[in-house]
Amino acid sequence: MDYKMSVISTTTEGIEHVSNILIINGISGFEICDSKDFQEFLNSRMPAYDYVDDELMKLCSQRCCVKFYTAINNQGDEIISSVEKSLLQLKQMDCDNTFGTLELSVTIVNDSEWIDNWKKFYHPMEIGNKLIVTPAWENIETDKILLKIDPGMAFGTGSHETTALCLELIQQIQLKGKKLMDVGCGSGILSQAAVLLGADFAYGCDIDQAAVRAAKANAKLNGLEDKTAYYKGDLLEFAREKYDIVVANIVADIIKTLAGDIHKVMEQGGIFIASGIICEREQEVVDCIRNNGFDILEIKERRGWAAVLAVLR
DSSP states (O other): OEEEEEEEEEOGGGHHHHHHHHHHTTOOOEEEEOHHHHHHHHHHHGGGOSOOOHHHHGGGGSOEEEEEEEOSSHHHHHHHHHHHHHHHHHHHHOTTOTTOOOOEEEEEEEHHHHHHHHHTTOOOEEETTTEEEEETTOOOOOSSEEEEEOOTTSSOOSOSHHHHHHHHHHHHSOOBTOEEEEETOTTSHHHHHHHHTTBSEEEEEESOHHHHHHHHHHHHHTTOGGGEEEEESOHHHHOOSOEEEEEEESOHHHHHHHHHHGGGGEEEEEEEEEEEEEGGGHHHHHHHHHHTTEEEEEEEEETTEEEEEEEEO
């Protein structure tokens, strides 16, 4: 099947701003290519290598970019057009050219090649003390809790620091007898892990219909259709009850907005787990969560990302 691949040229400093634009426009699954990450990887490991291939070294000088995929139809074209308008607004505010060119290029690609390519790098991962996340197409034997995930075009395999941090925090809290809401559910990895770890029921919402489809497919894959439910939309669109736990692995700006609304769907003593926060913005997000009635229980950091565990006063 053919898709449109859009590539946005930016800088390391612009990645979060571009990611925010995509999420706001309903795109929760996208690929970030940051040459700075690769340079840091090499710098930390160069003493162990006598030689690094010249082709590999070229990655150090490549531009930073963010890629996303849309269907070849009117809806896909509308999404691309909306993203372009948002990028133009960001460019007009970027007087110092900190965020790069912000140019968007579009090409038509067939999904079979890139789907098979990324599968080569997705392997079973132990996360925390209790959980193993494995690709849907692999069978492994383990005495730990096994969660199978095929993300499709949605975010969430467990390999990214933000997802792993959330999964670790979920393993630290009391889940038995609890109802959980996963805001920006992506592949459904967080909500389904919570149920496998003991939660009674988990809901998920995402503004990307592809993510909702992926989450439902993964629920079936893990035999959790009767203990999960997924919807297209945001938290307040369909929430009809109070949740014991709300998790959100999104971005800083949306977490700050969510912190102001979450008390409407949570009882006193409810748990809020927020991730997707770059460490440079950690303090402002923590202050916002605290100012909206939460006590901070723990903050976990890894490779420039932070996750927050909080309780509603």
